[in-house]
Amino acid sequence: MNSGADVAIETIHREMTSFARRARALAGRLHPELSLVSFALLGHLEEGSGCRATDLAEHYALDKSTVSRQVAVxxxxxxxxxxxxxxxxxVQVLQLTEEGRRMLARVSERRRAAFKERLDGWSQEDLVRFASYLERYNAGPSAGAASPED
Amino acid sequence: MNSGADVAIETIHREMTSFARRARALAGRLHPELSLVSFALLGHLEEGSGCRATDLAEHYALDKSTVSRQVAVxxxxxxxxxxxxxxxxxVQVLQLTEEGRRMLARVSERRRAAFKERLDGWSQEDLVRFASYLERYNAGPSAGAASPED
DNA sequence: GCCCGTGGTTGTATTCTGCAACCAGAACGT
DNA sequence: ACGTTCTGGTTGCAGAATACAACCACGGGC
Known part of the structure; x- marks a missing residue:
């Protein structure tokens, strides 16, 4: 790998970390009613209807006790x-309630709005390309070292 | 904004969130000696030599007390x-020590390795473009180009 | 029927965090 | 010069998230 790519990787690394940091910090502020983790858990439940707490724990690399408490809340x-x-x-199969679905939609909407604002002024081409890069990154080259169980 | 862009934003939203929670889950595991926040702070110090605690707080959307304590550690x-x-x-200007620089390099190296693996197979062009998108995104709400230090 | 593995919960301690109160130095107006 | 306000930073306090370990309940082999 040449140095240009190295620099790019370094940048990606740094910027992604920075983003993660901000996202976490902001999640609690913007949506006090739904932490980042809760949001993720709800989102997970929305997709596939019904899953076990253990599945969630494994998927998000969280301890089962943590999931247990979060779910309890x-x-x-x-x-x-x-x-x-x-x-x-x-086994306890977890499912979103109607209220949960609404809440998720509400928070989701607010988050999306924030993103939209931040991405205002981008050309569609750039947006699409950026999105595809992120998808490609998160999909992982395979085993994905940066993400053991996901 | 048309729907193509909307879809892209939705994707960006989802993917970035996905990344955030994974990064968070991983931080403590991969580098027990340096939390995600500490790492970010150190990284920030590496770039521009010398910055104030307040700058860090603002940049990472953290309370100044949190930064104060982290820095103390x-x-x-x-x-x-x-x-x-x-x-x-x-004002207290913060700077990396030699040891700090070494530590950062060490952890950075490990993280970079993980990223590199994940970004293996990307063309340099894609890497560079992805990096620039991330920078642009993190730089802030399209604040007409050169948004200074956030 | 017993033992072990699995899904979940609860007890405990730690860490991170924000808010509020506070201190010290600077900036400004009178 | 003096007081007021602003800014950078620290500390007290409380709350949330988390991991780890111990535990309970059920299921499946033996």
Whole structure:
């Protein structure tokens, strides 16, 4: 790899980190009602209907106790529901409630608005290309060293 | 804004968020000796030699008290130095120590390796363009080009 | 029926964080 | 010069997120 690419990687590395930092810091401020993790968990539940706490823990590299507590909070707030699995009594299948769906949509909308503002003035071509780069990056070249279980 | 751009924004939103939570989950695991925030702060110090705690706070959307404490830790560990500003006695200019530079290089190297693996196979052109998009995004809300130090 | 693996919860300690109160130096107006 | 306000920074405090370990409940082999 030549040095131009190295510099680019260094930059990508730094900027992505910076972004992560800001996203985390802002998540709590902009949406006090839904932490970044809760948001991610809800989002996960939205996609595939029904999943286990253990799945979430593994997917987000979180301890199962953490997920357990987060889910407990979300349940107490009426955003998710648990359903005992008929097959296996140990398992609790998690699902979004209607309220959870609404909340997710609301927060999602606000976040999207923030992004939109930040991306105002970009040409469509740049937006599309940027999006594709991010997708490509997150998809990972395969095993993805930067993301063991994802 | 047309729908093509909207889709792109949606994607950018999702992918960046995805990245953020993974980075967060990973930070503590990969580099127990340097939290994500500490790493970011050190990195920031490396670029422009000398900056104030307030600058860091603003840049990373952190409370100044948080930065104060983080910096205190980094100082105690001998990674950064404070220097009273001659102009303004209130100001403490922060700088990396040699040890700090070494530590940063070490962790940076490990992180870069992870990124590199993930970015393996990208053309230099794509890397450079991706990097510039990220910089542009992080620089702020399209503040007509050269937005200074944020 | 017993033991072990798996899904989840709870106890405990740590870390990070923000807010508010505070201190010290600078900037400004009178 | 003096007081007021502003700015950079620290500290007290409280809350949230997290990991780790111990634990409970169920399921599956033996």
């Amino acid at each position: 979300l349940e107490r707030e009426g955003l998710v529901e648990r359903r005992q699995d008929a097959e296996d009594q140990r | 980094l100082e105690r560990e001998g990674l950064v130095e404070r220097r009273q500003d001659a102009e303004d006695q209130r």
